[in-house]
Amino acid sequence: MTAIELAILWLSWRQPSILSSRDNQATPCSRGLTLLALKWCGETAWVAEPERTRMLELYHHGSSVCAAKVRLALDEKGLEWQGHYVDVLKGDQFSKDYLKINPKALVPALKHNGKIVTESTLICEYLDEVFPDIPLKPVSAFEKVQMRLWTKAVDEVIHPICGEITFASCHRHIVRRLPPDDLQRFLASTPSLSVTPEWHDRKKELVNKGFDAPGIDVKFRIYDGYLQKMEETLAERRWLAGDTFSLADIGMVPYVNRLAMMSMSDMWEKSRPRVTQWFETVKSRPSFHSALIKWCPEDLTNDLREFGAQSWPEVKRMLRK
Amino acid sequence: MTAIELAILWLSWRQPSILSSRDNQATPCSRGLTLLALKWCGETAWVAEPERTRMLELYHHGSSVCAAKVRLALDEKGLEWQGHYVDVLKGDQFSKDYLKINPKALVPALKHNGKIVTESTLICEYLDEVFPDIPLKPVSAFEKVQMRLWTKAVDEVIHPICGEITFASCHRHIVRRLPPDDLQRFLASTPSLSVTPEWHDRKKELVNKGFDAPGIDVKFRIYDGYLQKMEETLAERRWLAGDTFSLADIGMVPYVNRLAMMSMSDMWEKSRPRVTQWFETVKSRPSFHSALIKWCPEDLTNDLREFGAQSWPEVKRMLRK
Numbered sequence: 001m002t003a004i005e006l007a008i009l010w011l012s013w014r015q016p017s018i019l020s021s022r023d024n025q026a027t028p029c030s031r032g033l034t035l036l037a038l039k040w041c042g043e044t045a046w047v048a049e050p051e052r053t054r055m056l057e058l059y060h061h062g063s064s065v066c067a068a069k070v071r072l073a074l075d076e077k078g079l080e081w082q083g084h085y086v087d088v089l090k091g092d093q094f095s096k097d098y099l100k101i102n103p104k105a106l107v108p109a110l111k112h113n114g115k116i117v118t119e120s121t122l123i124c125e126y127l128d129e130v131f132p133d134i135p136l137k138p139v140s141a142f143e144k145v146q147m148r149l150w151t152k153a154v155d156e157v158i159h160p161i162c163g164e165i166t167f168a169s170c171h172r173h174i175v176r177r178l179p180p181d182d183l184q185r186f187l188a189s190t191p192s193l194s195v196t197p198e199w200h201d202r203k204k205e206l207v208n209k210g211f212d213a214p215g216i217d218v219k220f221r222i223y224d225g226y227l228q229k230m231e232e233t234l235a236e237r238r239w240l241a242g243d244t245f246s247l248a249d250i251g252m253v254p255y256v257n258r259l260a261m262m263s264m265s266d267m268w269e270k271s272r273p274r275v276t277q278w279f280e281t282v283k284s285r286p287s288f289h290s291a292l293i294k295w296c297p298e299d300l301t302n303d304l305r306e307f308g309a310q311s312w313p314e315v316k317r318m319l320r321k
Numbered sequence: 322m323t324a325i326e327l328a329i330l331w332l333s334w335r336q337p338s339i340l341s342s343r344d345n346q347a348t349p350c351s352r353g354l355t356l357l358a359l360k361w362c363g364e365t366a367w368v369a370e371p372e373r374t375r376m377l378e379l380y381h382h383g384s385s386v387c388a389a390k391v392r393l394a395l396d397e398k399g400l401e402w403q404g405h406y407v408d409v410l411k412g413d414q415f416s417k418d419y420l421k422i423n424p425k426a427l428v429p430a431l432k433h434n435g436k437i438v439t440e441s442t443l444i445c446e447y448l449d450e451v452f453p454d455i456p457l458k459p460v461s462a463f464e465k466v467q468m469r470l471w472t473k474a475v476d477e478v479i480h481p482i483c484g485e486i487t488f489a490s491c492h493r494h495i496v497r498r499l500p501p502d503d504l505q506r507f508l509a510s511t512p513s514l515s516v517t518p519e520w521h522d523r524k525k526e527l528v529n530k531g532f533d534a535p536g537i538d539v540k541f542r543i544y545d546g547y548l549q550k551m552e553e554t555l556a557e558r559r560w561l562a563g564d565t566f567s568l569a570d571i572g573m574v575p576y577v578n579r580l581a582m583m584s585m586s587d588m589w590e591k592s593r594p595r596v597t598q599w600f601e602t603v604k605s606r607p608s609f610h611s612a613l614i615k616w617c618p619e620d621l622t623n624d625l626r627e628f629g630a631q632s633w634p635e636v637k638r639m640l641r642k
Binding site for chain 1: 434436438439440442443446447450451462463465466469470473476477519536
């Protein structure tokens, strides 16, 4: 018998009217109980025991910023998981089997109790609800809004731009090592709804034109603008959504780290002391190595560092405009 | 059931006031217990009494799909609110005063307890957390993911596309009635981060080229694809995220209604019986009139209907491709 069933049984014995009434005639006491029961049954706090215990399986890859985000959340919450490595650099995400798991051909995807959860931000919210013991959301409703403003900005603006600036700075040089036919196949295999509706065509443009692709300078400046927004936010609070480390911070870590891996940490180290301090503190948490750094393939780490360093002077010029 | 959970159940029965108070008159013991309860709930469920009671002020406009979404949530939850009408068709959103409330120059914005909450999806989540009595989220964590997959799709894909197809079908004809100088001012005043980083330029292109703007056909097909996704989802569940009406449905209502207002309901009425039934049921809810229809300015209602009807044959042709 689950706790919910036990609670309902108890309520039905002591206060049978409560379970069928929300009306104003209820006594304060019974209204308190009703609210509790509603909250108990109806809210994120409460999760039946089986949901908490069964195995978590994560489909992920070492170079994916979104997969890193979910591994960070799992690690910070002390949750064990079993991994399925989907090598997105080899195209594993386009396999028939994986497309059944995520038709968008994106990692990560979580399997829990036989059900698939996709979209890294929603996976993190799901994990924090099902396993509430080490919460990664602030307590107040208003601070939760601040948290979700960050995770929403990550999903809507920062993530798509991260793809663009990584392709323009580094990945274009990596994929252009492929034989021409393989490169064409690679470019053709992006599903039309992947990342954004425009990503299929934009990726091609970025691979072909690099920093000459129209609008790439604006994208770098928007990304840089979010570092400035972090700097201003961290002047008011210890972490991005309040005084505790939350999914807002977890959301930003892989995107700031991507710049660091691309030898572009001058974007904050010389001018944004609070972002610098934030990132130093993040790096000192055990999760930074175990959930993020150790998963990035060595070849890719080297390529990001070297192509990124080559790209930096041009990026710096674009940021000054 | 753990001892803590039992203790809280017992408290709710014997001393419900303890659990609904964070005020300074509470004894250290009861404050300790309250904190414990908060920690236990760790979650959106728990909101202090003052947060629930103070006045809600909504900055909104009758033509905004996002404002309609928040009015629907307020109405469905039976919450009273005071409105500040920001006439986005006259450019009120660019006023100095409003830019202090929302620097993105978008409606809606909610003011509650002296704090501003922006982004319609986050306003809805906030309202549902602070006023949990008529919940608009499904009970299970997995169904909440399904709900947020819809609200996320609305924010990331459906909303920006709705802007594009509305401009291409109707708004371009409306704004081109302006004297040339006013039109230029209108087109120049979109902040660069409004809706999407591309919206500033794209809006100009849509006003100038209409259905000849590159890629507009793809956008109509993606929007149509979400109607198909609704049809498939509603084959499995009564509402979009489960068996209860939720923020997923509220999220989609204004976007399906926009097509209906643009005389484009053939997109589901002839081919998608479940979407047709869903929309009929939605229309029969009192909130549909009081929160949505009654707010749309009459001129605009007429323009959307007439320009939409003129555009429909071309839209139909694009959808067939």
